[in-house]
Amino acid sequence: xxxMNDIVKRYAIxxxxxxxxxHVSLTVGDGDYVAITGPSGSGKSTxxxxxxxxxxxxxxxxELNGRRIEKYSSRQLAHLRNREIGFIFQGFNLLQKLTxxxxxxxxLIYQKVGRAERRRRAMEALQNVGxxxxxxxxxTELSGGQQQRCAIARALVTEPTLILADxxxxxxxSRTGVEILNLFDELHQAGxxxxxxxxxxxxxxxxxxxxxxxxxxxxEGKPITDTVDRATAEExxxxxxxxxxx
Amino acid sequence: xxSILMAFKAIxxxxxxxxxxxxxxxxGVLSIVVLTAIGQGTNAEIIKNIEGMGTNLLSVTVRARRNxxxxxxSIQKMASSSDSVAYAAPILTSSGTVKANLIQYEDGSLIxxxxxxxxxxxxTLRYGRFITNPDVDNRSFVAVLxxxxxxxxxxxxxxxxxxxxxxxxxxxxxxVLNEIGSTVIGSGxxxxxxxxxxxxxxxxxxxxxxxxxxxxxxxxIDDTQATVKNYMDRLxxxxxxxxxxxxxxxxxxxxxxxxxxxxxxxxLAGIAAISLLVGGIGIMNIMLVSVSERTREIxxxxxxxxxxxxxxxxxxxEALTVSLLGGMIGLALSWFVCxxxxxxxxxxxxxxPSVALLAxxxxxxxxxxxxxxxxxxxxxxRPIEALRYE
Numbered sequence: 001x002x003x004m005n006d007i008v009k010r011y012a013i014x015x016x017x018x019x020x021x022x023h024v025s026l027t028v029g030d031g032d033y034v035a036i037t038g039p040s041g042s043g044k045s046t047x048x049x050x051x052x053x054x055x056x057x058x059x060x061x062x063e064l065n066g067r068r069i070e071k072y073s074s075r076q077l078a079h080l081r082n083r084e085i086g087f088i089f090q091g092f093n094l095l096q097k098l099t100x101x102x103x104x105x106x107x108l109i110y111q112k113v114g115r116a117e118r119r120r121r122a123m124e125a126l127q128n129v130g131x132x133x134x135x136x137x138x139x140t141e142l143s144g145g146q147q148q149r150c151a152i153a154r155a156l157v158t159e160p161t162l163i164l165a166d167x168x169x170x171x172x173x174s175r176t177g178v179e180i181l182n183l184f185d186e187l188h189q190a191g192x193x194x195x196x197x198x199x200x201x202x203x204x205x206x207x208x209x210x211x212x213x214x215x216x217x218x219x220e221g222k223p224i225t226d227t228v229d230r231a232t233a234e235e236x237x238x239x240x241x242x243x244x245x246x
Numbered sequence: 247x248x249s250i251l252m253a254f255k256a257i258x259x260x261x262x263x264x265x266x267x268x269x270x271x272x273x274g275v276l277s278i279v280v281l282t283a284i285g286q287g288t289n290a291e292i293i294k295n296i297e298g299m300g301t302n303l304l305s306v307t308v309r310a311r312r313n314x315x316x317x318x319x320s321i322q323k324m325a326s327s328s329d330s331v332a333y334a335a336p337i338l339t340s341s342g343t344v345k346a347n348l349i350q351y352e353d354g355s356l357i358x359x360x361x362x363x364x365x366x367x368x369x370t371l372r373y374g375r376f377i378t379n380p381d382v383d384n385r386s387f388v389a390v391l392x393x394x395x396x397x398x399x400x401x402x403x404x405x406x407x408x409x410x411x412x413x414x415x416x417x418x419x420x421x422v423l424n425e426i427g428s429t430v431i432g433s434g435x436x437x438x439x440x441x442x443x444x445x446x447x448x449x450x451x452x453x454x455x456x457x458x459x460x461x462x463x464x465x466x467i468d469d470t471q472a473t474v475k476n477y478m479d480r481l482x483x484x485x486x487x488x489x490x491x492x493x494x495x496x497x498x499x500x501x502x503x504x505x506x507x508x509x510x511x512x513x514l515a516g517i518a519a520i521s522l523l524v525g526g527i528g529i530m531n532i533m534l535v536s537v538s539e540r541t542r543e544i545x546x547x548x549x550x551x552x553x554x555x556x557x558x559x560x561x562x563x564e565a566l567t568v569s570l571l572g573g574m575i576g577l578a579l580s581w582f583v584c585x586x587x588x589x590x591x592x593x594x595x596x597x598x599p600s601v602a603l604l605a606x607x608x609x610x611x612x613x614x615x616x617x618x619x620x621x622x623x624x625x626x627x628r629p630i631e632a633l634r635y636e
Contacts, residue, residue: 054549054629075553082551093546093633097259109248110551154550 001162001193002028002051007060009046009216020046021057022216028195030161033188035196035207043216045166048197052085052164053077065161082110086155090167092147094139100126100150101135107158125153129183145176152183163187165196169203181206253564256536257571264568267532270525271572271612272579275605277518279580282601285511287594292507296500302332302461303366303496304471306478308489314453315485316478318360318382318442321457324477325362329462330469335362336442336457340449344438346399346410354395354438356412358445366460374406374421381420381441390421394435412438413448467497515601519608525572526612533565533620544624545632558625565617566610573609577602 009021020043028034038044049055050062053069056077062069065084072080081087094103104122113121126132129149139147148168155163165184169177181203188194188208196207204210212219257264308316318336325334338358344351364376372393381388389410396405396419405419417440426434446452461470471493482489537544544557552560584597 049630052549054633075555078548078551078553078556081549087549089633093542093549095543095546097255106547107550110547110553110556158551 001030001032001065002026002195003061003063004051005061005063007047007050007057007062009043009050009055009057019043019216021050023060024213024216024218026211026218028193031188031191031193033184033194033196033208034211035198035204035209036211036213037198037201037204038213039199042213044197044199044213046216047213048164048166048195051162051195052087053080078110082107083158084161086152086158086160086163088148088151088155088163088165088168090170092139092144092151092171094147094151094154096139099136099138100131100142100146100153103139103150104154104157107154111158121157122153125157126150128156129153143176144172145179148172148176148180149183152180156187161193163192163194165194167198167200168196169198169200177203249559249563250567252560253567256564257567260536263532267528267568268572268575270528271522271569271609272525272576274518274522274525274612275573275576275609276580276583277521278515278605278608279577279597279601280583280595281514281518282511283580283584283595283597284593285507285514286596286598286601289504289507289511290596291594292503293500296496296503302464302467302470304459304461304467304474305456305494305496306459306474306491307456307494308454308491310453310455310487310489313485313487315481315487315489316454316457316491318454320481321454324459324474327477328470328473330466330473332460332462333362333365334457334459335360335366336454337363338442338445338449338451338456340445340451342412344399344410344412346408349399351395351398353398353436355392355436356438356440356445356449358440358442358449360442363439363458366458369426370424372422372424373404374419376421377439377441382443385444385447386441387415387417387444388420388441389417390423390437390439391419392423392435392437393425395438396422398436415448464497467495471495522605522608522612525609526569526616529565529568529613530616530620533561533617534623536564537561537620537624540624541627541632541635544627545629545635548627548629549633554625557627558621561621561624562614562617565621566613569609569613569617570606573606576609577605 004024004026007021007024007026008019010017011020012018022043024047036044036047046055050057051064053064053072056070056072060070064080067080069077069080087093094100095106098106101119101122104125105118108118108121123132123135126135129152131146131149131153134142134146134150139150142150148171152168168184169180172180184194184196185206194207196203198204209220308314310316321334321336325331336359340356340358341354342352342356344354359377360382361377361379369376371390374390376390377388380386391399391405393403396403399405399410400408400419403422405422408419409416410419411417423435423437426437440448459470459474461467474493478491482491547557581597581602584595588595
């Protein structure tokens with residue numbers, strides 16, 4: 001699925017070159033559920049941007065589904081994002097002027113899917129996340145959890161090979177956060193590949209694999225089984241409250 | 247198709263702003279179409295006036311020191327010498343005060359001519375008769391009045407049989423013309439017309455210095471001009487005096503006037519085009535605001551797979567929709583102005599489809615030109631930066 005080899009990304013800050021990613025190598029297999037954690041400024045967002053084809057590395061090789069993408073044009077990257085990747089953001093990133101259904105339809109518009117077909121698939125995706133009856137509501141009329149579910153439906157509607165989530169529970173209260181994480185578990189069980197970025201150890205613990213990133217370098221944690229994962233999550237977070245009190 | 251729907255959605259979600267942006271284009275198109283219509287209307291009016299004077303008309307001016315070879319007789323002969331000449335008549339003009347009872351009329355346009363002049367100008371009589379050949383031969387003290395002159399002098403249109411005085415002589419009114427209306431050369435209804443021979447004495451003007459010739463039709467005007475030139479040359483070479491003359495062709499004058507009014511129309515359209523340009527800058531301004539306001543939206547769209555071309559076309563179509571919609575509303579308004587306001591303000595306007603088409607084309611062009619820069623700016627945003635934008 002994902003093979004990263006010796007990825008380097010530098011930023012120039014005040015004339016000094018800072019390594020956001022310092023020779024990172026990483027593989028994610030088909031059907032994996034991987035959490036990437038690290039403190040802010042550790043480079044996890046940069047890593048996510050590169051995995052998500054929103055940004056390109058300065059150096060190193062990145063292979064996504066067998067495609068070497070370093071040489072891809074912005075147009076090819078856009079097509080790749082559209083077809084291969086489903087994004088889920090912390091701030092939901094729904095278009096406020098469109099209804100839930102129209103938001104979910106959006107990626108299909110860029111695939112030039114016909115109107116009726118689009119509507120059908122978007123409705124189906126909303127049904128899968130349990131939001132069918134809110135299809136005609138605008139994001140402002142939805143709760144945070146509903147908005148995030150709508151965003152998940154938008155990510156899934158194109159049937160992407162990779163789901164990329166950036167702090168998906170960051171803007172949600174803990175109970176809704178758990179609901180969303182349960183939804184991720186279901187997606188994982190259904191065979192989706194998930195890469196989840198978080199600074200929350202409790203959230204990370206629900207993944208199959210945890211990758212820590214500090215100062216642009218990665219430290220891989222041991223693979224944890226699903227049962228242990230859940231137990232750990234409850235241990236760390238027994239009252240369903242986030243460790244950092246979000 | 248999808249992007250057109252998107253554009254309509256964006257326009258609807260910001261109604262007031264879209265309307266104000268459109269207003270620039272509406273006013274631009276409105277002023278182009280209406281000002282051009284006024285220009286063309288004026289042009290048509292002037293042409294109509296001149297054509298009313300006769301496009302088959304030649305005016306000949308004669309300058310002679312002594313022994314003017316051009317006489318009443320020779321003009322009469324010229325008229326009958328060629329098939330292309332319909333009528334010929336000499337004319338003397340003057341101004342002065344005429345009196346009837348206690349009324350003094352100073353605005354009269356005094357002319358002296360022969361019967362042919364009535365036909366040359368295409369005048370018709372409301373009452374009585376025109377000057378006749380016996381009047382000319384006998385130097386009869388008679389006159390034909392324009393309607394305004396008749397009303398001013400006698401308080402009535404039908405003044406046939408009444409008398410007035412000029413330079414101490416008394417004249418009998420023998421006819422009143424039908425209303426002529428005003429032309430570019432002034433009102434035609436203040437005329438006081440005397441027999442030519444009488445005019446020579448009254449106006450202290452000996453001999454013929456100016457005469458009109460009408461062609462049998464506008465098509466043979468050039469033949470007529472050649473005939474007149476021929477005749478005049480022979481007449482002058484047979485005489486001993488040093489006489490010169492010039493022939494003015496009415497249709498040549500028409501062409502010149504036409505050209506100058508067309509220039510006027512162009513100038514009006516040019517001024518109006520500036521307002522359309524200002525409208526275009528308004529579109530660009532608002533599109534730039536819109537792009538920065540919607541940076542996050544652009545980021546989201548790019549993240550989920552919109553290409554540069556997708557974003558470019560989205561914003562370009564939006565600018566185009568605003569300008570095209572504005573253009574069409576402006577066009578509808580200007581049609582309304584031309585159709586319904588024209589009788590109210592009493593101005594001739596010619597609403598021409600070609601100008602309408604041009605205005606629409608121009609507003610589309612404005613939309614593309616001024617929409618391209620903001621759309622390009624939007625399409626070039628990098629997705630991660632756009633997503634980070636608050």
